[in-house]
Amino acid sequence: MRNKGIILLIIIALAFALVFPQFPFVNNYLLHVSIVIFLHIIFGLSWNLLGGYTGQISFGHAMFLGMGAYTTMILVTQYEINPLTAILLGAVFAVFLALPVGLVLFKLRGPYFALGTLATAEIIRLVALNWSSLTGGGVGILLLNIPPINVGFMEFQLGSKESFYYFTLLFTIITIIVMYWLLRRKEGYYFLSIREDEDASLALGIDTRLYKTYALLISAFFTGISGGIMALVVGIIEPQTVFAVHLSAEMIFVAVIGGIGTIMGPIIGSFILVILTEILYDWVGTAYLILYGLLLMLVILYMPEGVYGWLKRKFLSTFSRKEV
Amino acid sequence: MNLFMQSIIDGILNGAIYAVIALGLTLIFGVMKIINMAHGEFVMLGMFSTYFIYQYAGLDPYLTIPFTGIIVFLFGLLMYQFGVGKIPGLTEENSLLFTAGASLFIANLAQFLWSPNYRRLDLPYGVTTLQVGDLAISVTKIISLCIVLVCVIGLWYFLHKTFVGMAIRASSQEKIAASLMGINVKRIAMITFGIGAGFSAIAGTLLTAEIAFYPTVGTIFIIKAFIVVVLGGMGNIPGAAVGGIILGVAESLGAVYVSSGFTDAYGLIIFLLILLFRPQGLLGRKV
């Protein structure tokens, strides 16, 4: 019964997402905002796998996003590889980057790990900035034409907002499914136990470094995907854009505002933060970041378990009594 | 040889400023385990306090230090009382996010109130140099170095020789034991936060002689400050001075002898190495 209900709802949500671009009031701007929300969901969930479930707060996740973005852009613009392959290869490169990063930085714990990732991301940004022959330096890489995607007999051209919408939606759904599936396997429980008590997990025979690295690699893979898509959507990347500290911070915001350590959390967080930014700008103009900061503070103070956790608590406490 | 000497001297002088920027952060970080992302905004508030006092009272910027220190100290107290201190659980990630929100809030509110314009103090001795042989040494930076030394020694003395200072150290080492000894841990945390903010403001004042400032200037200090804190060891006051000077010298020599494009990377690389091989910092023990 319960499962049926949830499945039905997922189908409704999915159906809504699928027909959304066809609604009469939907325009390119709304589609763009939706794409931005999807990208936030992808990197929010990715960050959450490592930060929320495994308890390793990374403050430099933009390095994987940037890696995905640069790989995708270089492959698409210089080698005219189709964007789908390029994005996947970008994600693979992000994983290649994550391997040594994990090997080295997982020696660190807690805030030291956070600072270590922050520093690594900055170093990589500086490398991207100075390695002009590959990355175009500060000018960055500009995307003029997107080659079509050939999947067997089908051809798909990325270009219009609608095509990007469905493309990003597809990856968002894949990310959610993979996260859901992964967290219900034994690995998922290992992650949680590492978060709760790393030493105890080690004592119980969990190879904590192996599983932390495992979480990091998957996290890097999907962050890399979001980077690749973002690069194609924006059409220009430069080190300041895709390796920026504020991007790393945004991934954390999304997860924490929504509810850290849950699948719904980053999804809700993405909707709230992206839409809020847009509405606030309409409402108060350039003062919107003041309110944005204020809201962050209020959420931490009054909803430390995130909006989803808060809703769950409120909802359960008011309604469950009636039902019982 | 002259180039080398000059680079070392400039590195040390810049390092002194890095040190004072990190002083407040290391105190808050070391004692309270709070990663304070709003640290740069405290520095910015210090700069603006100095600016307004200089503008309206005509006081020499270096003489404004007591006032700016106290103003931002009070600001820190308030922020702790009504914000940081109320964070449920006060976990690392929650405090980090709260202060990140505070950073956005303060910087953008300041921009709203004071406009985004660059401001710079027009000091008569702004670019005066002391000539020692072929070496040219900036006068403002020598003054800064002296003030930094006073701050470091003063703060160290305060922490080790006064009752409040000892209470701060006690509660940083063992909260429960400290409260059993009759220390009001909550109040001590508030005072620590305030002092950390106050020292950041002093950094701001010293910086007004060197750079232009604007409401969102704070973001440029935060990474450097963390590097210094980790180099010296979290919560280690003399460590902050040593860490600052190492960072300054590394950047100065790196820019001259390796490549100026990577100036910011040298500190980060040292930072990573220290994190990995000597996480307690160069000088070891805390507070």
Added chain:
Amino acid sequence: MKNKLFILVVLMLAVSLSLLGCGNESASGPVENEGDGTATEEGGEQSVEGVIKIGAVLPMTGPAAVFGEKFQNAYTMAVEEINEAGGVRGGMKLELVIEDSQERPEEGVKSAERLINDDDVLILTGGRSSGVTFAVARVANQYQMPYLIDHGSTDLATQSGWEYVFRFNPTAGMYSEALQDFLINETDVSSVAYIQVDNAFGDAIYEYGLKDFFEEKGYDVLYEKYDENSLDLRPIMNNVKNFGPDAVIMTSGTDNEATQIMRAAAEAGVNAKVFAGTGAGHSIMGFYEQAGDLAEYVMSSAPWHGDKSQDEWHEFYNNYRDRYGHSPGEHEVEGYVSIYIIADVLERAESLNREDVRKALAETDMMTIFGPIKFEDFDGYTNQNRGITELSQWIDGELVSVYPEEVADREPVYPFPSWNER
């Protein structure tokens, strides 16, 4: 239990998205197509309420907000002047819609989408930084929205063959032309220290302008980069002093950085025959306000600041100063002129839709306080105004044109007086 929660969440998400949709809809709703009703897909026919909107993407928050404000001021002043003088097309008023880019391309794209989505916006301007300008240009061209670039200097924005993208300011590659001629023709400089800010602007000036020049002329070059947030540039200047160049050429994005460089140069005691910036930081009034005497005799190779022989220029200068309390510079002139070009375009457009505005824009041929404006295709550029670059010099607190002779107001002070002789 859990699924009720799920319903609630999904509902909330759906409602919030549609709210955004409706909010946006209502913003442009009441002023839609009351005219002859021949709405086209992109940007329908407008004749409503007598208002034409001009969209601009600018950095209104973050460290670059100071430049966003300069443009906002200049646009606002021009728009009000035009409206007070009766508007365009016999009484239609101009209205400015500014969206924030935070100086980040991805935000710039979002803002551009937002502006393009508003059917009343017939033309875009602004952009400010190279990255944002390019991102906006790309979106604008895709949606067939005319975009008049007034400051962003990345060469590629008008090298990509985009029909809808126009630029009246010179490109980064052109910025240093006057300086190059000056160095070759008027000096005996043989070694150069080049210092650039480590971002898109710095790289563009070097890659598209100075790099080949240095190579061709066989200068002995010391190449240095700095981060825009550096607290101190002394280490770089120590290196420059050790190198002992004849000329120091500097590319800085803001007046703040330009000042940091000159302070470091003075402190380190770097003496060279020429200290020259390449626009931006070194040609802003703020540079002199911040650097004071250190700015004296520093040159800057940049877009022509405007024809000071015109009365209009002085009128603009004085009005701006009275209104905002500081003197206008490169940014303000560009912003002000941009609106006047747009007004002229709107006046000439056959009808008020984006396509006709583009056509009118392409046919622009007018004189402004920024010089003549005419969009041409040349040397791989499309719709690019042949902007004039000049070499100017800070003398007694004024940025005076000194080279080339056609536009010069006086002779350059050369060589640069050494630091202890002033």
